Amino acid sequence: MAEDEPGLHGEGQVATAGGAAAVNAPDSQPGLGRSWWSLAYLLPALFLLAVVVLYPILYTIVRSLFDANGDSFVGLENYGDMFTDPATLISIRNNAIWVVVAPIVVTTLGLIFAVLTERIRWASVFKLLVFMPMAISFVAAGIIFRLVYQADPDQGVANALVVSVHDIFADSSAYPGAGPREEAELSSVDGGFESTATYGVGDSVALGLVGFAPGDVSPDAVPASEPAAGDALQGVVWLDFAVGGGGEEGSIDNDELGLPGVVVQAVQDGTVAASTETGADGAFVFEGLADGDYTLALPRDNFREPFNGLDWLGPALITPAIIGSYVWIWAGFAMVLIAAGLAAIPRDALEAARVDGATETQVFRRVTMPLLAPVLVVVLVTLVINVLKVFDLVYIIAPGSVQDDASVLALQMYRVSFGGADDQGLGSSLSVLLFLLVLPAMAFNIRRFRREQS
Amino acid sequence: MTTTMERPSVPQEELARQALGAPRRGVASRIASRTGGGFIQVFLVLIAIFWTVPAIGLFVSSLVGAQDSGSGWWTFLLEPAQLSLDNYSNLLSNDDLVGSFLNTVLITVPSTLGVVLVGSLAAYAFAWMQFWGRDWIFLIVIGLLVVPVQVGLIPVAELYGQLGIFGSIPGVVIFHIAFGLPFAIFLLRNFFAGIPRDLLEAARMDGASEWTIFRRVVLPLGLPAIASLAIFQFLWVWNDFLIALVFAGRDVQPLTVFLQSQTRQFGESIDVLAPGAFLSLIVPLIVFFSFQRYFVQGTLAGSVK
Numbered sequence A: 001m002a003e004d005e006p007g008l009h010g011e012g013q014v015a016t017a018g019g020a021a022a023v024n025a026p027d028s029q030p031g032l033g034r035s036w037w038s039l040a041y042l043l044p045a046l047f048l049l050a051v052v053v054l055y056p057i058l059y060t061i062v063r064s065l066f067d068a069n070g071d072s073f074v075g076l077e078n079y080g081d082m083f084t085d086p087a088t089l090i091s092i093r094n095n096a097i098w099v100v101v102a103p104i105v106v107t108t109l110g111l112i113f114a115v116l117t118e119r120i121r122w123a124s125v126f127k128l129l130v131f132m133p134m135a136i137s138f139v140a141a142g143i144i145f146r147l148v149y150q151a152d153p154d155q156g157v158a159n160a161l162v163v164s165v166h167d168i169f170a171d172s173s174a175y176p177g178a179g180p181r182e183e184a185e186l187s188s189v190d191g192g193f194e195s196t197a198t199y200g201v202g203d204s205v206a207l208g209l210v211g212f213a214p215g216d217v218s219p220d221a222v223p224a225s226e227p228a229a230g231d232a233l234q235g236v237v238w239l240d241f242a243v244g245g246g247g248e249e250g251s252i253d254n255d256e257l258g259l260p261g262v263v264v265q266a267v268q269d270g271t272v273a274a275s276t277e278t279g280a281d282g283a284f285v286f287e288g289l290a291d292g293d294y295t296l297a298l299p300r301d302n303f304r305e306p307f308n309g310l311d312w313l314g315p316a317l318i319t320p321a322i323i324g325s326y327v328w329i330w331a332g333f334a335m336v337l338i339a340a341g342l343a344a345i346p347r348d349a350l351e352a353a354r355v356d357g358a359t360e361t362q363v364f365r366r367v368t369m370p371l372l373a374p375v376l377v378v379v380l381v382t383l384v385i386n387v388l389k390v391f392d393l394v395y396i397i398a399p400g401s402v403q404d405d406a407s408v409l410a411l412q413m414y415r416v417s418f419g420g421a422d423d424q425g426l427g428s429s430l431s432v433l434l435f436l437l438v439l440p441a442m443a444f445n446i447r448r449f450r451r452e453q454s
Numbered sequence B: 001m002t003t004t005m006e007r008p009s010v011p012q013e014e015l016a017r018q019a020l021g022a023p024r025r026g027v028a029s030r031i032a033s034r035t036g037g038g039f040i041q042v043f044l045v046l047i048a049i050f051w052t053v054p055a056i057g058l059f060v061s062s063l064v065g066a067q068d069s070g071s072g073w074w075t076f077l078l079e080p081a082q083l084s085l086d087n088y089s090n091l092l093s094n095d096d097l098v099g100s101f102l103n104t105v106l107i108t109v110p111s112t113l114g115v116v117l118v119g120s121l122a123a124y125a126f127a128w129m130q131f132w133g134r135d136w137i138f139l140i141v142i143g144l145l146v147v148p149v150q151v152g153l154i155p156v157a158e159l160y161g162q163l164g165i166f167g168s169i170p171g172v173v174i175f176h177i178a179f180g181l182p183f184a185i186f187l188l189r190n191f192f193a194g195i196p197r198d199l200l201e202a203a204r205m206d207g208a209s210e211w212t213i214f215r216r217v218v219l220p221l222g223l224p225a226i227a228s229l230a231i232f233q234f235l236w237v238w239n240d241f242l243i244a245l246v247f248a249g250r251d252v253q254p255l256t257v258f259l260q261s262q263t264r265q266f267g268e269s270i271d272v273l274a275p276g277a278f279l280s281l282i283v284p285l286i287v288f289f290s291f292q293r294y295f296v297q298g299t300l301a302g303s304v305k
Helices: A014-027 A035-063 A077-082 A086-117 A123-135 A138-148 A157-169 A318-344 A347-355 A360-388 A392-397 A400-406 A409-417 A424-453 B010-019 B027-035 B038-063 B073-077 B086-092 B095-128 B134-144 B150-163 B169-193 B197-205 B210-221 B223-239 B242-247 B255-290 B292-302
Strands: A186-189 A192-195 A204-209 A233-239 A263-268 A271-277 A283-286 A295-298
Touching: A035 A424, A035 B095, A035 B134, A035 B150, A035 B169, A035 B210, A077 A424, A086 A123, A086 A318, A086 A360, A086 A400, A086 A409, A086 B038, A123 A318, A123 B038, A123 B255, A123 B292, A138 A157, A138 A318, A138 A392, A138 B038, A138 B223, A138 B255, A157 B038, A157 B073, A204 A295, A233 A263, A271 A283, A318 A360, A318 A392, A318 A400, A318 B038, A318 B292, A347 A360, A360 A424, A392 A400, A392 A409, A392 B255, A400 A409, A409 A424, A409 B150, A409 B242, A424 B134, A424 B150, B038 B073, B038 B086, B038 B255, B086 B095, B086 B255, B095 B134, B095 B169, B095 B210, B095 B223, B095 B255, B134 B169, B150 B169, B150 B242, B169 B223, B169 B242, B197 B210, B210 B223, B223 B255, B223 B292, B242 B255, B255 B292
Parallel strands: A204 A233
Antiparallel strands: A186 A192, A192 A295, A233 A283, A263 A271, A263 A295
C-alpha cells in the first residue's frame, strides 16, 4: 500500500511544521499526540454528536413524559396510551412479524445464494444483479413494487405471474357468470345448475343460457340447431340471445350460437352417471347410458369467475407483500457478507473433514456452518436493527387506505408526531420504545468491538 | 468476518473481490458434481431473472405513454414501437421535479463532504492521539451506531425551530452529518489504526506537525476507507426520505419526497412516477457500478449499523 503512494516520502511533510516541530519533539511520539491538539480534531464531531444525537436521546425521554404540546407533565400516560391504542398495537404486531420473518428469510436466501454461487462461472454477474437493489432508495424500490403489486393482472407482474401459474393447474372456465333465464328449466345448485325435470334415454333436451356477451363465446362456436332425436340421451346447450335483438326466449332461433366446451353431467340419485362435453354447435350426447331417469347438471366449473390474482395491497397481504420487497433489497447484502465469510473459511478444515470420510452434508453442517456462525449472527443482528426501523417502504407501498393495517412503529411514530395528529408526547414515547428495542444491538456492537480489541 | 474490520486495504480488498466474484470450488461444487450442475444453473438463472424483472418493469413503464398503459409493460416485447422518451422530455419541463432533483444534489454533496471532513479528523484523533477518556468516548460512538433517527426527529425539529433553520437545506445537512458521524468515525478509525506506526513515527521524526501527518500521510493512506465512507454517505443521503420529509420545507424538498407526494394518485401519476423513480435510482446505480469495490468493502466493514 505505502509503496504505491506517490509523494508520501520526501518533500511534503516538512513544509508546514517548521519551528513547532522542534518544540513538540519530546512528546510527539505516535500515539502520544497532545490533548489540546486532539481537541481541535475532535471538537466538530463531538459537538455535532452531542447536540444532534446525544441531547435528543435525553430530550426524547423527557419529552415522552409530557403531553401533546409539551405544556404539562403527564408522567407515564403516553406509555399507557401507547399500549392501549389499537393503531399502535397493530404496528407493534406488524413490527414483530417483520423482525421475525424478514431477517430469517433474507439470511437464508443470502446463505443459499452465497453457497450456490461458489459453483457457477457467472457468479460475479449474479451477485451484482442481486446486490444492485442495495444501492437504490426505499422510495424508488417502493414505487417499483407498487407497480409489481398492481391488482390488475394486466398491470402488475406479480398477479400476472400468479394468474398464469394458477391457470396452468386450473383451466379458466369458459362461461363465467352465465346462467339460465329465470323461467328456464334449470335451477341453481352449488354454483352450477341442474335440470328440474328428469330425462331418459331417447330424450332430447335444449338448455338455454344467458348472462354473458356473444362476443365472449369461443370463436369456434357455430349456430345451434334443435337437437335431433336419437336413441341416446342428447341435447344442446346454446346462448339464448340473438345479437341485434329478435329471437324468442327459450327457443333456438337462427344465428343463436351453440356453446362449445360446456361440461354436462347425467346425474342419477345424486351420483354422476355420465359426463360429456358439448361440441362446436353446443350439442351433447350421452352414449351408452342405461335406462332410467336422469337429471342433467352443468357443474360449477363451467361458470367459475376467472381468477384475477391476489390482493397484494389489501389489508390481509400488505405486510407480507412489503416484506417481499424488503427481501428483494437486502438479500444481496446477506449474500455478500456470507460469501466473504465462506471465502475466509480455511480450505484445510474442509479438506481434513473430507479426508476423514465426512459426507458433503456433514462437512457443511459440522464444519462450514460453525465457522460461518459469527458472520450469520452479524448479518442477522444488522437486519434486525434495520427492520426495527423500517419506515419508507411501508409508507410508500401501502396505499393510504391500508396504512393502518400495514403500520410499523417507525411509521406510527412519524404519523403520530408529524402526520396530522401532532402529538409529540406520544411520538416521543414511541421513539423511546424504538430506542429501547435497539439497545441490545448497541450492547452487542460494543461487546463485539471490545472483544476484537483485546 | 471479524478480522476484516481490523486490517486495512489488502485483506479487505481480497475479501471484497471474493465476495463479488471469483468462483471457487467449495461445498456447492461437491453437491453439484453429484446432482449435476444443471439444476443449480437453472435455479440461479431463475433467481437472477426474478431479481431483475421488477426494475425492468419500472424502466419499461417509464417509457410507455399513459394512453398505452392499459396493458402490461411486458407487452413491449411484442410491440416495441409503443416505447418513447416522451415521459422523460415531459419531466424536464416539470419544474417541481427538476427543482427537487437539484435539491437532492444540494443536500447530498455538502452532507457527504461534511461527514468525510469531520469524521476523518475525529477518526485520526481516536486512532493516533492520546487524550483523556479516548477509549470510553470511542465506545460511546460505537454505541451511537444503531440509534434510530426517529429519536432525533422531535428534539431537533424543536431546536431548529428556535434557531430558525427548520425547513432549510442547512438543517437537513447538519442532521445527516451528525447521524452519519458514528459510522464514519468507526469505519475510518479502524482503518487509520491499521496504518503502520513506523510511517507516522518517521513523519514525526522529520518534524511533521499533526496536521501535516494527517494531511500528507493518513488521508492518502486512508483513501480506500474514505472512498467507501463517501460512497456510503452519498447513497445514504441521496436515498434518504424520512429526514428530508421532516426537516426539508416544501421549496427545498428532494426527489424522494417529491416522488412520494405523487404516489397518492398512483395510477394517474405513473407517467411522472416511473421516470422520476428511474431518475432517482440511476444516480446511485452509476455510483454503485463505478465504485463497487469500495461499496462492498464498506458493507463488509460497516455491518451492524
